[in-house]
Amino acid sequence: MEHGATAEDIKKHVRTYVAIFVALACLTVVTVGVSYLHLTMPIAVTIALLIATIKASLVAAYFMHLISETKLIYYILVVTFLCFVGMIVIIFFTDQGMMHVP
Amino acid sequence: MSTAVIHYIDQPHPVTGVTNSKLGVWLFIASEVMLFGALFSSYIVLRIGDPAWPHGWTILNVPLATLNTMILITSSVTMVMSWASLMMNRFDRFRLYMILTILLGLGFMVVKGFEYAHKFEHGHFPRTDNFYGIYFTLTGLHGLHVLGGILVNFYFLVTGKSLWTKSPKMFAGRIEAAGLYWHFVDLVWIFLFPSIYLL
Numbered sequence: 001m002e003h004g005a006t007a008e009d010i011k012k013h014v015r016t017y018v019a020i021f022v023a024l025a026c027l028t029v030v031t032v033g034v035s036y037l038h039l040t041m042p043i044a045v046t047i048a049l050l051i052a053t054i055k056a057s058l059v060a061a062y063f064m065h066l067i068s069e070t071k072l073i074y075y076i077l078v079v080t081f082l083c084f085v086g087m088i089v090i091i092f093f094t095d096q097g098m099m100h101v102p
Numbered sequence: 103m104s105t106a107v108i109h110y111i112d113q114p115h116p117v118t119g120v121t122n123s124k125l126g127v128w129l130f131i132a133s134e135v136m137l138f139g140a141l142f143s144s145y146i147v148l149r150i151g152d153p154a155w156p157h158g159w160t161i162l163n164v165p166l167a168t169l170n171t172m173i174l175i176t177s178s179v180t181m182v183m184s185w186a187s188l189m190m191n192r193f194d195r196f197r198l199y200m201i202l203t204i205l206l207g208l209g210f211m212v213v214k215g216f217e218y219a220h221k222f223e224h225g226h227f228p229r230t231d232n233f234y235g236i237y238f239t240l241t242g243l244h245g246l247h248v249l250g251g252i253l254v255n256f257y258f259l260v261t262g263k264s265l266w267t268k269s270p271k272m273f274a275g276r277i278e279a280a281g282l283y284w285h286f287v288d289l290v291w292i293f294l295f296p297s298i299y300l301l
Contacts, residue, residue, distance in 0.1 A: 035300035048296035
């Protein structure tokens with residue numbers, strides 16, 4: 001991302017960083033606010049993870065510059081993501097997971 | 103004895119298209135995803151296996167954790183601003199933003215220290231039950247990562263001037279790499295906070 005970026009480009013990025021910060025702060029307030037509603041577990045989990053995923057995507061895309069990264073980094077992250085998802089999904093095929101999840 | 107030199111740390115490798123340092127940090131982050139992922143999956147197994155698992159907000163201090171979330175988000179902005187300052191040839195601004203990032207990181211650790219001290223005072227330890235076992239393991243490991251990031255940032259703050267004078271491009275690349283790690287630590291907290299405290 002840094003290679004070929006001019007000082008003018010970076011100045012534009014700075015404005016984006018500030019906007020992302022405001023978005024992250026607002027989403028934090030929303031996620032905490034929703035938690036005080038004491039919703040049922042499936043709805044609470046869905047909303048909390050949805051907001052967390054949006055926040056994480058903003059951090060990864062803009063602060064970590066993934067929005068303009070090379071293909072190799074994307075490939076590494078796709079493999080990592082698949083392994084991560086596999087590790088989470090495999091739980092539901094265990095006796096423990098089968099017992100309490102319909 | 104020959105001196106080992108790592109090539110392509112100030113310009114992209116012709117094959118990969120990125121600097122070796124950036125590629126290295128991304129691979130490190132990939133391994134970190136699996137480390138935290140394993141602990142998250144352990145948390146899910148324990149939680150769905152225990153119908154009496156308590157809601158985090160009934161036991162933990164949500165306002166204090168919200169404050170820490172805000173601190174970490176702010177530190178991510180100051181970290182990326184320190185890199186952006188270098189890209190704009192403003193070393194003075196880099197120092198300012200890096201000092202702020204370090205102070206915010208220390209602020210996070212102090213708040214976490216208060217939180218832990220309160221738990222210990224009331225006799226809550228990792229051995230107390232599965233909830234506290236998971237709480238201390240996940241937040242403790244994350245705290246160690248914050249501490250590691252502070253040390254790296256402090257190193258670059260102290261040695262920054264000479265590294266910047268020697269090779270501005272290489273130093274900016276190093277700060278970008280350190281930033282990637284710092285943002286990842288923020289990213290982990292973004293998932294930890296609702297999972298442990300709010301659900």
